[in-house]
Amino acid sequence: MYTLGEFIIKNRDNFLYSIESLLRLFSSIKLASKAIHKEVNKVGLTEELIGSSGITNIQGENQQKLDNFAHKAFIESFKSRNVVCGIASEESEDFIVIKEKKENFYQNQYIVLIDPLDGSSNIDVNVSIGTIFSVYLRKSSVKMDLTISDFLQKGKKQILAGYIIYGSSTILVFTIGKGVHGFTLDPSVGTFYLSHPNLHFPKVGSIYSINHGNYANFSSEIKKFIRYCQEKKENRPYTARYIGSLVGDFHRNMIKGGIYIYPKTDSSPNGKLRLLYECNPIAFLTEQAGGKASDGENRILDIKPIKLHQRTPFVCGSVEMVSKFEEFIANYK
Ligand code: P6P
Numbered sequence: 001m002y003t004l005g006e007f008i009i010k011n012r013d014n015f016l017y018s019i020e021s022l023l024r025l026f027s028s029i030k031l032a033s034k035a036i037h038k039e040v041n042k043v044g045l046t047e048e049l050i051g052s053s054g055i056t057n058i059q060g061e062n063q064q065k066l067d068n069f070a071h072k073a074f075i076e077s078f079k080s081r082n083v084v085c086g087i088a089s090e091e092s093e094d095f096i097v098i099k100e101k102k103e104n105f106y107q108n109q110y111i112v113l114i115d116p117l118d119g120s121s122n123i124d125v126n127v128s129i130g131t132i133f134s135v136y137l138r139k140s141s142v143k144m145d146l147t148i149s150d151f152l153q154k155g156k157k158q159i160l161a162g163y164i165i166y167g168s169s170t171i172l173v174f175t176i177g178k179g180v181h182g183f184t185l186d187p188s189v190g191t192f193y194l195s196h197p198n199l200h201f202p203k204v205g206s207i208y209s210i211n212h213g214n215y216a217n218f219s220s221e222i223k224k225f226i227r228y229c230q231e232k233k234e235n236r237p238y239t240a241r242y243i244g245s246l247v248g249d250f251h252r253n254m255i256k257g258g259i260y261i262y263p264k265t266d267s268s269p270n271g272k273l274r275l276l277y278e279c280n281p282i283a284f285l286t287e288q289a290g291g292k293a294s295d296g297e298n299r300i301l302d303i304k305p306i307k308l309h310q311r312t313p314f315v316c317g318s319v320e321m322v323s324k325f326e327e328f329i330a331n332y333k
Pocket of ligand 1: 118119120211244245246247272273
């Protein structure tokens with residue numbers, strides 16, 4: 001079985017940039033994800049990382065202690081590997097500049113946008129949660145200071161995207177634009193091994209993921225699509241599966257076939273999910289796995305970001321299911 005490092009070296013020709021810098025990026029991601037894995041697996045045993053931190057984050061959400069731990073773990077690990085020049089995190093209002101050590105002045109070309117711990121309301125109830133990350137090359141000259149435009153790049157400019165799912169096992173899933181591959185952590189040796197090569201969405205599936213609790217707030221076309229999923233016809237009714245953790249719902253749907261929808265609602269007119277560090281990386285993975293990702297009308301990876309924490313309606317999954325959803329949006333608008 002290939003380790004993550006062996007896999008990257010074996011497929012080095014697939015990466016357009018320095019393989020050393022890619023290995024450094026992954027070294028940072030692995031280091032932080034192992035630290036989070038360790039805490040997630042025993043969160044019920046110590047008071048120190050369970051429950052709320054008492055802080056309301058930039059999203060106006062009640063930050064969990066483990067959110068803060070995960071945020072710090074990634075910041076520190078990217079700093080220590082000296083490969084990233086800037087980070088935008090769900091847990092911080094502004095982007096974070098990482099001062100480059102002179103000896104690597106030309107190494108630190110990478111911009112990371114991250115949701116350090118997505119689905120954290122599930123931490124205390126032992127349901128899968130995840131980290132989602134998105135990587136770009138900086139746009140501004142290395143001789144200049146970073147600017148917000150380094151972070152507000154279209155999703156189609158991503159060079160690397162992925163997630164770590166902390167569930168019954170800890171799996172790192174990523175793409176560099178040459179397919180989607182999953183690596184499972186063997187905690188006994190602290191190594192990620194290739195376990196899911198070339199992950200691919202089935203063209204059509206039988207799972208739909210949406211929060212039915214918002215039904216009263218959905219537009220008429222969303223309600224019609226839900227009723228379509230539920231009617232007895234062809235390969236329907238679909239099965240409803242929604243765990244309140246994007247990474248968990250996405251990972252299952254990519255393997256089994258399905259569609260995940262977080263549309264706009266009365267209370268969230270732009271949807272809930274954030275474009276830069278949730279929808280763009282998941283959309284890159286979706287397309288690389290043969291699926292489709294949009295806001296119901298526009299391809300996610302083509303959306304020009306305006307603000308760091310902007311939200312967007314989001315649908316992703318098996319091509320035929322997403323296309324049918326988009327048909328409902330177009331026909332009943
Ligand atoms: P709701 C978690 O907060 C998250 O960002 C996604 O991981 C998840 O799919 C969604 O929000 C759940 O939101 O409103 O259905 O509880």
